[in-house]
Amino acid sequence: xxAAQDFDRACLTLARLRAAIGTAVVGQEAVxxxxxxxxxxxxxxxxxxxxxxxxxxxxxxxxxxLGLRFSRIQFTPDLMPADIxxxxxxxxxxxxxxxxxxxxxxxxxxxxxxxxxxxxPKTQSALLEAMEERTVTIGKTTYPLASPxxxxxxxxxxxxxxxxxxxxxxxxxxxxxxxVAYPSxxxxxxxxxxxxxxxxxxxxxxxxxxxxxxxxQSVVREIPIxxxxxxxxxxxxxxxxxxxxxxxxxxxxxxxxxxxPRAAIAIILGAKAHALLxxxxxxxxxxxxxxxxxxxxxxxxxxxxGEAEGVAVAALLGRVWEETPVL
Numbered sequence: 501x502x503a504a505q506d507f508d509r510a511c512l513t514l515a516r517l518r519a520a521i522g523t524a525v526v527g528q529e530a531v532x533x534x535x536x537x538x539x540x541x542x543x544x545x546x547x548x549x550x551x552x553x554x555x556x557x558x559x560x561x562x563x564x565x566l567g568l569r570f571s572r573i574q575f576t577p578d579l580m581p582a583d584i585x586x587x588x589x590x591x592x593x594x595x596x597x598x599x600x601x602x603x604x605x606x607x608x609x610x611x612x613x614x615x616x617x618x619x620x621p622k623t624q625s626a627l628l629e630a631m632e633e634r635t636v637t638i639g640k641t642t643y644p645l646a647s648p649x650x651x652x653x654x655x656x657x658x659x660x661x662x663x664x665x666x667x668x669x670x671x672x673x674x675x676x677x678x679x680v681a682y683p684s685x686x687x688x689x690x691x692x693x694x695x696x697x698x699x700x701x702x703x704x705x706x707x708x709x710x711x712x713x714x715x716x717q718s719v720v721r722e723i724p725i726x727x728x729x730x731x732x733x734x735x736x737x738x739x740x741x742x743x744x745x746x747x748x749x750x751x752x753x754x755x756x757x758x759x760x761p762r763a764a765i766a767i768i769l770g771a772k773a774h775a776l777l778x779x780x781x782x783x784x785x786x787x788x789x790x791x792x793x794x795x796x797x798x799x800x801x802x803x804x805x806g807e808a809e810g811v812a813v814a815a816l817l818g819r820v821w822e823e824t825p826v827l
Contacts, residue, residue, distance in 0.1 A: 502719060502723065502781065506715065506718075506719050507776075507781065509712075509715065510715060510716035510719040510720075510776060511776065511779050513708050513712045513713075513715075513716055514536060514540075514716065514777055516565075516707040516708060517536060517562075517565050517566070517707060517708055518532065518536065520561070520564075520565035520704035520707045521558070521561045521562060521565055521704065523702070523704050524560075524561040524564075524702065524704055525554060525558050525561050526554075526683065526687050526690045526691045526694065527683050527684060527687035527690075527691075528554065528558065528680060528681075528687075530678070531547070531558065531678045531679075531680055532558065533774075533777060534676050534794055535547075535558065535559075535562060535678070536773075536777060537676070537770050537773040537774050537777060537791065537794075538675050538676050538770075538773075539562075539648070539650055539713065540716055540717055540720045540773035540776060540777070541675055541717070541720065541766075541769040541770055541772075542648065542649075543674070543675025543676065543766065543769070543770075544631050544650060544651040544652070544673060544675055545650075545652050545653070545674060545675065545676050545677070545678060546616075546653050546655055546666075546671070546674040546676070546677040546678070546798060547559075547652060547653065547654045547655065547677075547678055547680055548654075548655045548656075548677060548678070548679050548680065549654075549656075549679060549680030549681070550656065551656065553680045553681075553682065553683070554680065554691075555654040555680050556612065556654060558652075558680075559610065559612045559652045559654075560703055561703055561704055562610060562652070563609075563610040563612075564703040564705065564706065565704045565705075565706065565707050566610065566706065566708050566709075566713065567705075567706025567707075567708065567709060568608075568609035568648070568710055568713075569608045569609045569610070570608055570609070570610050570611075570612070571605040571606065571607070571608030571610070571611045571612065572605065572611075572612045572614060573605050573606070573611065573612065573613050573614065574614050574615070575613060575614060575615050575616050575617070575618050575619035575623070575624075576615075576618055576619060577618060577619065577620060579619045579620075579623045580623060581622065581623055581625075582604070583604065583605075583623075584604050584606050584623070584626045584627065585606050585626055585630070585636045585638065586601060586602050586603040586606070586607070586636070586638065587638065588600065588601055588602070588638060588639065589601075589602045601638060601641070601643070603643070604636075606626075606627070606636060607643075607645060607646065608649075609646050609647075609648055609650065609710065610650050610652065611630075611649070611650070611651045611652070612652055612653075612654070613651055613652070613653035613654070614653075614654050615654055615655070615656060616653040616654065616655055616666065617655045617656060617664055617665070617666055618656070618664070619664065620664060621664060621667055624664070624666060624670055625667065625669075625670065627651065627670065627673075628669065628670055628673060630645060630649075630651070631651050631670075631674075632673050634647070634649055647710070647714065648714060648717070668801065671798045671799065672760055672762055674798060675766045675795065676766070676770065676791070676794035676795060677794065677797050677798035678794060719776060720769070720772045720773045720776055721769075721772070723772040723775055723776060723781065723782060723783060724781075724782050724783070725768060725771065725772065725782070725783040726782075728826065728827065729771075729783060729785065729826075730768065731827070732785075732788070732824070732826050732827070733764055733767045733768055733771075733788060735824050736767070736788075736792065736820060736821070736824050737758070737759050737761075737764045737767070737796075738758075739751065739758075739820045739823070739824050740755065740758035740759045740763075740796065740800055740817075740820060741755075741757075741758030741759075742755045742756070742758065742803075744758070746824060747820075748816075748819045748823045750811075750815075750816055750819045751816055751819065751820065753803075753805065753806070754802055754803055754805060754809070754811045754816060755801070755802060755803060755806060755816065756802060756803040756804075756806070757800070757801040758799075758800060759796050759799040759800060760799065762799075763795050763796055763799050766791070767791055767792060767795045767796075768783075770787075770790075770794065770795055771783045771787040771788045771790075771791055772787075773791075774787040774790050774791055775787045785826065789821070792821060793817050796817055796820075797813055797814065797817065800813050800816065800817070
């Protein structure tokens with residue numbers, strides 16, 4: 501049972517974060533909400549969009565509003581795994597030589613993996629343990645990461661020159677994948693005004709603490725979801741598998757592999773967080789609908805036929821949503 505004061509405090513924290521981020525980021529409300537929902541779930545987000553749409557600014561604004569330690573890793577083709585997780589450094593005090601661990605930039609609360617798909621697969625894989633287990637292992641020693649911990653990775657569309665596809669195992673570690681779209685006319689005018697007048701775009705001051713975030717994350721896990729909705733989410737995920745009886749015809753024709761159990765966890769946790777963001781004390785079908793494409797859009801692997809015919813994953817998810825009834 502959620503204490504009313506804890507629920508109200510979490511709602512106020514989210515309202516302050518939304519307002520603070522809005523002072524730096526114009527528009528992109530859906531993406532901002534996706535990031536806040538992921539923060540409440542303790543998950544990671546992959547932000548995709550062409551350069552210049554404010555992906556990095558959004559992450560920096562979130563870190564500023566949270567007042568937590570921010571780390572930025574600029575992914576390039578020559579980036580090595582040790583540049584991310586750190587390495588043992590030989591030190592000499594004049595009497596003996598010893599190895600001392602020098603932590604990498606992954607040791608932060610909010611970690612920006614900027615243009616993550618410009619690094620080689622070997623370097624990308626250095627994030628896997630940190631994103632899933634919240635630890636880093638160097639040699640025989642395992643180091644815990646800070647809490648709360650959130651990786652926000654930006655990615656250019658894969659067809660752009662100089663990019664490497666993210667491994668499926670790494671994609672599955674992202675709770676959500678959100679697409680950053682071009683701004684509307686009104687938003688573009690406001691962006692230009694902020695960037696060209698006065699002192700430019702200023703990052704927000706801290707309006708929440710680590711304790712506020714951890715408290716809100718605890719509230720999310722206490723938000724109830726009815727058993728029929730939990731079963732509904734399980735059927736939605738199974739419907740993405742081409743060999744499952746719940747799968748629509750298009751999924752059978754164009755999908756090679758469906759979503760993993762992590763997708764069901766992401767949907768239910770995300771729906772709980774979305775309910776809290778909306779000020780609701782329990783999960784509704786509308787909450788599931790809001791996070792469904794975010795949790796599944798990067799987890800479906802198209803078959804050769806689907807790739808050849810240019811089938812959109814979003815269209816397949818639309819069919820799954822339409823043809824999976826709530827019993």
